[in-house]
Amino acid sequence: MELWSLLPVPVQSLIATVLIILPLLGVVAWYTYAERKVIGYMQVRIGPNRVGWRGLLQPIADALKLMMKEIIIPTQANKQLFLIAPMISIIPALAAWAVIPFDAGLVLADINAGLLYVLAMTSLGVYGVIIAGWASNSKYAFLGSLRAAAQIVAYEIAMGFALVGVLVAAGSLNFSAIVMAQQGGVWHWFWLPLLPLFGVYYISGVAETNRAPFDVAEGESEIVAGFHVEYSGMAFAIFFLAEYANMVLIAMLTTLMFFGGWLSPFQGIPVLESLFAGVPGIIWLLIKTFFFMFTFLWLRATFPRYRYDQIMRLGWKVFIPITIVWILVVALAVVFEVSPWWSATA
Amino acid sequence: MGFEKLLFYIFAAVTLFAASMVITRRNPVLSALYLVMAFVSSAALWLLLEAEFLGIVLILVYVGAVMVLFLFVVMMLNIDVATLRARFIHYLPLGLIVAGIMVFDMFLVLGPADFGLDQFAKPQSQPADYNNTAALGQILYTTYLYQFEIAAVILLVAIVAAIRLTLRHRPETKYQDPSNQVRVRKGSDRVRLITMPAEPVPPSLTATLGATHTEMTE
Amino acid sequence: MLDNYLHILIFILVASLISIAPPILGSLLGPRRAYAEKDSPYECGFAAFENARMQFDVRYYLVAILFIVFDLEIAFLFPWAIVVKELGMAGFMAMFVFLGILVVGFIYEWKKGALEWE
Numbered sequence: 001m002e003l004w005s006l007l008p009v010p011v012q013s014l015i016a017t018v019l020i021i022l023p024l025l026g027v028v029a030w031y032t033y034a035e036r037k038v039i040g041y042m043q044v045r046i047g048p049n050r051v052g053w054r055g056l057l058q059p060i061a062d063a064l065k066l067m068m069k070e071i072i073i074p075t076q077a078n079k080q081l082f083l084i085a086p087m088i089s090i091i092p093a094l095a096a097w098a099v100i101p102f103d104a105g106l107v108l109a110d111i112n113a114g115l116l117y118v119l120a121m122t123s124l125g126v127y128g129v130i131i132a133g134w135a136s137n138s139k140y141a142f143l144g145s146l147r148a149a150a151q152i153v154a155y156e157i158a159m160g161f162a163l164v165g166v167l168v169a170a171g172s173l174n175f176s177a178i179v180m181a182q183q184g185g186v187w188h189w190f191w192l193p194l195l196p197l198f199g200v201y202y203i204s205g206v207a208e209t210n211r212a213p214f215d216v217a218e219g220e221s222e223i224v225a226g227f228h229v230e231y232s233g234m235a236f237a238i239f240f241l242a243e244y245a246n247m248v249l250i251a252m253l254t255t256l257m258f259f260g261g262w263l264s265p266f267q268g269i270p271v272l273e274s275l276f277a278g279v280p281g282i283i284w285l286l287i288k289t290f291f292f293m294f295t296f297l298w299l300r301a302t303f304p305r306y307r308y309d310q311i312m313r314l315g316w317k318v319f320i321p322i323t324i325v326w327i328l329v330v331a332l333a334v335v336f337e338v339s340p341w342w343s344a345t346a
Numbered sequence: 347m348g349f350e351k352l353l354f355y356i357f358a359a360v361t362l363f364a365a366s367m368v369i370t371r372r373n374p375v376l377s378a379l380y381l382v383m384a385f386v387s388s389a390a391l392w393l394l395l396e397a398e399f400l401g402i403v404l405i406l407v408y409v410g411a412v413m414v415l416f417l418f419v420v421m422m423l424n425i426d427v428a429t430l431r432a433r434f435i436h437y438l439p440l441g442l443i444v445a446g447i448m449v450f451d452m453f454l455v456l457g458p459a460d461f462g463l464d465q466f467a468k469p470q471s472q473p474a475d476y477n478n479t480a481a482l483g484q485i486l487y488t489t490y491l492y493q494f495e496i497a498a499v500i501l502l503v504a505i506v507a508a509i510r511l512t513l514r515h516r517p518e519t520k521y522q523d524p525s526n527q528v529r530v531r532k533g534s535d536r537v538r539l540i541t542m543p544a545e546p547v548p549p550s551l552t553a554t555l556g557a558t559h560t561e562m563t564e
Numbered sequence: 565m566l567d568n569y570l571h572i573l574i575f576i577l578v579a580s581l582i583s584i585a586p587p588i589l590g591s592l593l594g595p596r597r598a599y600a601e602k603d604s605p606y607e608c609g610f611a612a613f614e615n616a617r618m619q620f621d622v623r624y625y626l627v628a629i630l631f632i633v634f635d636l637e638i639a640f641l642f643p644w645a646i647v648v649k650e651l652g653m654a655g656f657m658a659m660f661v662f663l664g665i666l667v668v669g670f671i672y673e674w675k676k677g678a679l680e681w682e
Contacts, residue, residue: 009567009570009623010570010574013570013571013574014574015574015579016571016580017571017575018575018578020575021575021578021579025582055577066590067586067589067593067594068594069590069592069594070594070595070597071590071595071596072598072602072603073588073603074603074604074605075600075603075604076605077605078373078375078605081379083587086583087584087587089581090579090582090583091576091579091580091583092581094575094579094582095572095575095576095579097575097577097645098571098572099572107570108571108572108575109378109571109572109575111479111568111569112398112476112477112479112566113398113399113402113479116399116402116403116406116479116642117402119406120402120403120405120406120409120410123405123406123410123411124409124410125410126410126414127382127417127583128415130414130418130421131379131417134417134631135376136605137605138605138606138607139604139605139607140606141605143379146624149414149418149624149628150624150627150628152626153411153627153628153631154631155413156410156631156635157631157634157638159634160634160635160638161641164641164642164645165645166637167642167645167646168645168646168648171644171645171646171648171649172646173479174644185679191584199682212657217511226563229606230605230606233590233594234586234589234590234591234594235590237590238583238586238587246673260652271576273578287571292520298589298678306522307524307681308681309521309522309524309681310524310527312679312681313524313525313680313681315680316679317525317674317679318586318671320634321670324663326660327641327645327663328656328663329659331645331648331656332656334374334648334649335648335649335652335653335655335656342649346623351572352565390660392565393569396565396566399642399643402640404635404640406635406638406639407635407639408630410635411628411635411636412632414628414631415588415625415628415629415631416630418624418625418628419625440572477646478645479642479643479646480643480646482643482648483643483644483647483651484647484650484651486644487643487647487651487654487655487658488642488651488654488655488658494640494658494662495658495661495662495665497640497662497667498661498662498665498666501633501665501666501669502665502666502668502669504629505630505633505666505669505670505672505673506635506669506672508626508629508630509626509673509676509678510621512623512625512626512629513626513676513677513678514571514622515677521680521681522605527667550598557655559601
């Protein structure tokens with residue numbers, strides 16, 4: 001600790017940054033493995049099982065393979081934009097992690113406008129998709145990127161409104177403050193008073209990341225792979241990384257905003273609370289996050305793809321009215337200090 | 347303090363560079379992307395002024411929304427740059443006059459007479475827990491309530507205008523209405539099960555039916 | 565306050581480095597054997613008929629414009645959300661009127677069929 005405070009601030013944040021990004025990339029890599037394994041078992045298959053024990057080294061083999069592959073640049077493509085597009089899609093996906101707290105006080109940049117920053121960063125993700133689709137100069141890529149862009153913007157609004165509900169409930173844009181506002185056990189976490197917003201946020205998160213059942217942007221049976229059809233090798237891998245990093249981010253944000261972040265689920269329960277008192281907060285945070293990451297895979301294995309007009313209807317005509325009404329309901333509850341969540345003493 | 351100044355000059359240089367690229371690129375898509383770069387570096391400049399909320403909202407609204415529309419338009423309209431350039435010299439004098447007037451206007455507003463450190467005291471740097479957003483909220487919904495509601499009316503006008511200008515119904519397209527589809531109920535709407543008694547087949551018909559059946563299989 | 569943003573700046577720089585490294589690695593390690601068919605745009609076995617960058621339905625622009633309007637609305641909601649407790653009923657009514665005006669626009673969109681995807 002003494003040594004740590006002696007280091008200059010930029011070096012400190014450099015080390016902390018690496019300590020966030022490296023485990024994140026690891027989680028992303030083995031998330032792809034988990035996806036294949038989980039969906040495999042759900043479909044009564046085995047999934048990858050050749051590389052390493054039970055296929056655990058599969059992500060490394062995949063990475064090596066992709067590295068050795070040619071990066072094809074189509075003749076008619078706009079070369080600069082074609083190469084920049086994957087970077088534009090991954091930088092915001094990683095940058096959003098700078099303000100995520102992992103435990104009480106364990107956060108790199110504890111800014112007041114944390115939630116706003118994350119929303120701004122996730123709103124940049126659409127650029128990678130649009131530029132990739134346009135720069136490829138291929139009909140399938142172009143169509144995929146158009147679909148993706150219209151879908152992402154529709155769900156971003158529902159997502160933004162749902163976040164406003166969380167802000168009203170917590171009274172702060174700072175993530176640590178949002179988690180601390182949920183103190184007092186499972187029934188005080190925001191999933192209960194904000195149940196409709198939780199549903200809207202989570203489903204919008206699935207749609208924002210272009211995951212099944214909202215994956216018309218990639219729809220491999222109709223437009224092959226959508227916006228990244230022309231990408232190969234490492235350029236493709238970056239899009240893949242960005243998509244999975246965004247999924248992990250959505251799972252983490254859902255945990256922080258609706259499921260009490262690092263708070264123990266046994267708070268306020270007599271015996272269990274003391275029994276699990278020694279468990280560090282980051283463990284709870286990771287357990288909850290992994291659960292939501294699992295549900296992403298579960299959804300993919302369970303539901304068939306939505307039709308595009310149904311997606312647009314759900315975003316505009318169902319989610320936006322629900323969120324507007326619930327924001328006003330929550331605001332009234334906060335103004336009138338409805339207990340037990342917003343009682344005056346708390 | 348020195349480091350902050352260095353960052354300011356870096357971001358200011360990036361903003362100017364990006365802005366000049368916006369007006370010199372031949373490809374309109376590249377111009378739009380440089381405009382995005384200019385917005386991002388201006389947001390960084392605002393953050394240096396500790397205008398946290400405004401800086402991030404600049405990214406959220408301008409980069410995340412307005413520039414997406416710009417990109418849609420320039421990408422999909424397929425603007426022919428050659429025809430746009432053809433009359434460039436012809437319009438140059440007019441453009442120069444307009445630019446000159448704007449520079450003069452800006453000089454009047456931002457000139458040394460009304461601007462600079464001797465006119466305004468240098469603002470104190472805020473403590474770490476200063477909440478820009480809350481401070482803005484405290485005055486926006488009380489002191490500036492009227493202007494705030496006017497903003498809502500302007501947005502309403504924007505919605506109506508956008509729909510009046512761009513909405514085209516194409517009666518010849520065939521489509522399903524998902525709202526009607528989800529209203530379908532399991533019982534009566536989807537499938538109708540009818541019980542009807544089996545009709546006895548006369549023996550003469552059975553014989554002919556059996557005959558045709560064998561013929562067909564042969 | 566700016567210290568926190570320094571952390572973010574460094575984080576973004578590291579993230580950009582990480583995003584640049586893999587394509588460079590890939591282009592160094594991978595082969596580059598180009599030929600006309602491989603580098604042509606993806607198509608189901610025939611040469612593409614026309615330029616892929618075609619004009620498309622104006623509906624996409626409409627979605628983008630409506631998105632901007634609602635995004636601005638969200639930007640207005642953010643500062644309100646964190647002070648509504650202090651402002652109390654007056655703050656609630658201010659936003660109620662604001663949202664009411666915009667809900668009129670939303671109903672207009674709905675009734676005009678701007679939200680249908682035909």
